[in-house]
Amino acid sequence: MKKTIGLILAFFISISLISASAISGNIYFELPEKWAETSKIVYCHIWIDGESESQYVEWKTEEAIMTKVEGNKYSYNVPEGKWDMVVFGTDNDVQTYDLHMGEYCIGDTAYVTEDVVENPIDPQKTCYIARWRENNDKSGPRGNPIVLYTDPIDMDSYLREHDAVESSNDSSISNNNDTTDSRGNVLIFTTTMVIIVLIIIVLIAGIIVGAAIIVKKQQ
Numbered sequence: 001m002k003k004t005i006g007l008i009l010a011f012f013i014s015i016s017l018i019s020a021s022a023i024s025g026n027i028y029f030e031l032p033e034k035w036a037e038t039s040k041i042v043y044c045h046i047w048i049d050g051e052s053e054s055q056y057v058e059w060k061t062e063e064a065i066m067t068k069v070e071g072n073k074y075s076y077n078v079p080e081g082k083w084d085m086v087v088f089g090t091d092n093d094v095q096t097y098d099l100h101m102g103e104y105c106i107g108d109t110a111y112v113t114e115d116v117v118e119n120p121i122d123p124q125k126t127c128y129i130a131r132w133r134e135n136n137d138k139s140g141p142r143g144n145p146i147v148l149y150t151d152p153i154d155m156d157s158y159l160r161e162h163d164a165v166e167s168s169n170d171s172s173i174s175n176n177n178d179t180t181d182s183r184g185n186v187l188i189f190t191t192t193m194v195i196i197v198l199i200i201i202v203l204i205a206g207i208i209v210g211a212a213i214i215v216k217k218q219q
Helices: 002-021 155-218
Strands: 023-030 042-047 067-070 073-081 085-090 109-118 126-132 147-150
Touching: 023 042, 042 073, 085 109
Parallel strands: 023 109
Antiparallel strands: 023 073, 042 085, 067 073, 109 126, 109 147
């Protein structure tokens, strides 16, 4: 009897542990403006880390398509399971790096950073580091990926900064041109005045010499 009760308790404890590790609900993803300009479909791919063939659905299939909430924010309903990894991507072949996901990430929003790393599946490709808005300290990128370079995700901000630099450069060039033109005008004016003065001096000298010659002849 005690053995039977022990087995029953062990069964229910196992069930409770499985239920506690299983997660389900909506997660969200903020599509960068730069990606939104060239993408029409956003995908969410979930799986269990360390277990082969544990992915929920095949990559970029209809079941992996996210639902647009508003603006560039998308949602995905995670079915009940022990999922602990997620990757977001688009139909334009841009994607995030492997991101850990816990039960506390349900309801949270993932966003893309500017850090570009090597694609863990295809070393010839790259992907972007993603992080959770509210749970970045609990679930971050898988392993310690080496950042290859940074890419400005916020294109509007990038363009504003780029335009500001160009405007500053244009202003500097314009100021330099204005200074050069001003110096050129001063040089031309000075040269002209010197020539005029020399002409006047020559004319006066000619008049004086002519007058002297006339006076001498009269004597």
